[in-house]
Amino acid sequence: MVKSHYRGLLLGLFYLFLTAPFQASAEPRPIKIAVPHLSQLVQKNADNQWSGPLIDLLNEMSRTSGYQMDVHVVPFKRAVIMTNEGAADFGIFMKSPIRNKTALPIHKLGNATFVIISLKDAPITHLSQLKGKTVARILGGTEIKSLAGIEDLTYYPFKSHAEGARLLLARRVDALLTADFRVIDAFDNLNLSPEDIAPPLSVEDRELWLYWSWKSDLDFKHVRRIKHDTPDNLLSKASLSLLKDYVEQNNNSSD
Secondary structure, X not given: OHHHHHHHHHHHHHHHHHHHHHHXXXXXXXXXXXXXXXXXOOXXXXXXXXXXXXXXXXXXXXXXXXXXXXXXXXXXXXXXXXHHXXXXXXXXXXXXXXXXXXXXEEEEEEEEEEEEEOEOOOOOOOHHHHOOOEEEEEOOOOXXXXXXXXXXXXXXXXXXXXXXXXXXXXOOOOEEEEXXXXXXXXXXXXXXXXXXXOOOEEXXXXXXXXXXXXXXXXXXXXXXXXXXXXXXXXXXXXXXXXXXXXXXXXXXXXX
C-alpha cells in the first residue's frame, strides 16, 4: 500500500515535469500597453492608424518577443490610471519614484531631457539665472537633482501641461520645467508658440521606461522574455535637437 502511494506520487511529479515545457512555451493573451498620447511620439497617419517613434518601438518589441501587442493610445492621466489599476499590463513613462509605487520599470526604452522654457523677451540661458525665480512644474513631479542647489528657487505646481503653458504666457511664473517632447506637444495642441519662447535650456536627462503594472495578471515568464529579447534604447534621443531647431528657426524668421 505504501509502495503504491509513493509510486503514484512519483508518477504525478513525472507528469508535471513532462508538461512544464509546454506550459512555459504557451503564448499569453495579447499584451495590453497604455501609451500616453504625445503628438511628438505618437500620431495618426494618412490611413488613420497610430504611428510614430513609440509605435515603431512597440512593433519592434512585438517582433523580437513574438508576442502580440494590444496598444491603447490614451491621454497621459488615463495611461497612468490603466497601469495603476492593472487595466493595462504595461505603461510607458519616464522613470520616477512615484511611478515605481504602482508599477515596476522592467525595460529602458530611451532618453528624454528636462528643459527650462522661458519667454523670448525674458530668456533664461544658464542655471545661475534661476536664483530667486519661480518655475512651474507638474504636480508631484520628480525632483531634478541639478536644480537642488539653486538658492531661492520656488516651484509653482500645475495639474496639467495646458495649465503650465498658460502660467508661462500669463507671466505668473518665470519659466516652465518639463520634458523636451512635452514642449513640442504643446506647440501642436496648446496655445504655446515657438515664437513666444527663448531657446530651451537643457537641465537633466531622464530615462523612458516600460513599466509592468503591479496588478497585471501577466505571468512573469512573459515579462522576462520581453525584457531580455528587446534591445535597449530603441527610442532615439532626437526630440531635444528637434525642439531647439524648431525654436531657433522661428526666432530667426521673426527677427
